[in-house]
Amino acid sequence: MLFAATLASLLAAASASPGGSGTCWADTTAIAAASAMGANTPSLGIFASVPTGAMYTAGTAVPVTITGTGTFEGILLYAIAGPATGDSATTSHVGTWIGFNSTYQTLDSTVTAPVANCTKLGTHATLSHTSPIEKTLPVTFNWLPPPNAVGNVSVVAVVVIGQTAAGAHAFQVAQTSFGPSSSPNAVAAATTSPTPSSAASRNTHGAALSATWVAAVAGLASVSALAAFL
Known part of the structure; x- marks a missing residue:
């Protein structure tokens, strides 16, 4: 009861x-x-x-x-x-x-x-x-x-x-x-947060490519040599 x-x-x-x-x-x-x-x-x-x-x-x-x-x-x-x-x-x-x-x-x-x-x-x-x-x-x-x-x-x-x-x-x-605006792990309503590692990976990859080109250009003796490298 x-x-x-x-x-x-x-x-x-x-x-x-x-x-x-x-x-x-x-x-x-x-x-x-x-x-x-x-x-x-x-x-x-x-x-x-x-x-x-x-x-x-x-x-x-x-x-x-x-x-x-x-x-x-x-x-x-x-x-x-x-x-x-x-x-x-x-x-x-x-x-x-x-x-x-x-x-x-x-x-x-x-x-x-x-x-x-x-x-x-x-x-x-x-x-x-x-x-x-x-x-x-x-x-x-x-x-x-x-x-x-x-x-x-x-x-x-x-x-x-x-x-x-x-x-x-x-x-x-x-x-x-x-979630709260102050938290990096907050859930934004009705949105899908981008993957931080994706952006970081693109930036790192771009920096590496830039360094490679600078080194390659510095190491070439002439424009014709650069053309051959390309």
Whole structure:
């Protein structure tokens, strides 16, 4: 019975609970088990993204856009340090969400149960909805990086749509990653970094060829000898 009650409380996790998410992280197994939404459904076509090539700098907000078609009812949105595969119920949420309207809120100590208080994972670091009214996709939120870089970050979003033709809610987890502008190993969003060794190899090879030609020219006694060398 306790297990069932716990799962029931997680229905607010990402299903459009009236006042906001009832969980602080994207536990798809618990969300699906606690409701009639079924499993995480990638076919909904919902994506999280930042501008192409984006990297973060302290004090400068990064726009995070949730794209898709139609409308949605609920959302859970946060960023963590490292890959999304490292996400868990105790993983700290980094940065803060700013500039959103009254349709949304951060899950802090001001919320009322069953909406989750996620302050233990980071203040103003976990964003959700304030009501289950239909909201239009795409929608953009502003993520403010922490004062000190934490390496590459992953933004995780759980988006819930209204009832489908089958009569149930459906949800999808969307993710995107990017890194700090100060790190040589940062992941630039939606880009493929060039291979440093390729450029270095070309420069080294060019320098070697130049040295060879200089030596060859210096060692030739006449223009005719140079022509013979060529």
